[in-house]
Amino acid sequence: MKVLIVDDEPLARDELEYLLKQNQLIAQVSQAESVAQAIGVLLSETIDLIFLDISLxxxxxxxxxxxxxxxxxxxxxxxxxxxDNYAVRAFNINAVDYVLKPFEQQRINQALAKADQLLQTRQAEATPKQMEAVHDSGMISITEDEKTRVLKQADIIVCxxxxxxLMLTTQTGKFHAHHTLSWLMERLxxxxxxQIHRSIVVKVSAISEVEPWFNHTYQITLINGEKVPVSRSFVKQMKQRLNM
Incomplete structure (x- = not known):
């Protein structure tokens, strides 16, 4: 089981991580101190269970x-x-459990056992389409000015x-991403x-025009008017994809 701890207190996160790792169900523990950090982890890793503090x-x-x-x-x-006064609200949004600080090993183990049972049930009932969705959430996390933006893959025009x-141009604007291009390509x-250049990836449906450029290269015009080069090493691949 892969767990994310979301708590603004470092000592509380470390204490909980220690207790979690005493349980054989745990395969990985990640930490976040804010909502933005948590979203970044959730969009870059597969997380099964979140231990979530209320005051952040x-x-x-x-x-x-x-x-x-x-x-x-x-x-x-x-x-x-x-x-202890938010339990009703927590269970109204289908929380697995509600554990009070200071944490105790037995109580943590009980929460993990409940979560494990629910995860096994979810996996047994998952349809092929749902399993495909696990692999591709259709979203990309972009961190900019200490805020995490969640972008739809369908809105991306060029990276x-x-x-x-790493820059992403979408239908609504341009964004910075604190990741590599190879990281992004694995998720698109x-x-x-x-890919049309070692540093450029475009959405195929966003291509408006293709014209010869110089030294056997090409230039692509995108639907937003932006022009990007196709390097010689990617020309053959581009022609195959566009049936040229």
């Missing part, structure tokens, strides 16, 4: 819980908090590396995106 500096754990439905397969949630930074569907 100026944020509320329920804010993250409300966003989980945007994921193809939302992780289960155990609220892990010092507050490129500029001055060492191959049938919808195409």
């Amino acid at each position: 500096n100026n944020e509320n754990g329920f804010e993250l819980a409300d966003k989980l439905h945007q994921l193809a397969v939302p992780p289960l949630v155990v609220f892990a908090t010092a507050y 490129y590396v500029e001055n060492g930074e 569907p191959e049938d919808k995106f195409m």
Whole structure:
């Protein structure tokens, strides 16, 4: 089981991680101190269960819980908090359990056992289409100015590396991503995106025009008017994809 701890207190995160790792059900534990960090982890890793605090500096754990439905397969949630007056609200949003601080090993084990049973049931009932959704959530996480933006893959027009930074142009604007181009390509569907340069990937359906350029290269005009080069090493692949 892969677990994410979301808590703004480092000591509380470390204590809970230690207790979790004493249980044989645990395969991986990640940490986040804010809603933005948590979303970044959720969109870059497969998380089965979140241990979620309610008070997160100026944020509320329920804010993250409300966003989980945007994921193809939302992780289960155990609220892990010092507050005992939010239990009803937590169970109203289908929380697996509600664990109070200070944490105890037996109580953590009980929560993990409940989560494991639910995960096994979910896996047994999952349809092929749902399993495909696990592999491809259709979303990309972009961190910019300490905020995490969640972008739809369908909105992406072109991705490129500029001055060492990964940039994404979408239908609504341009965004920075703190990842590599290869990381992004692993998460984009191959049938919808195409690499045309060692530092450029375009959405095939966003291509408007293709014209010869110089030294046996080509230039592509995208639906937003942006022009991008096709390097010689990717010309053959481009022609095959576009039936040229």
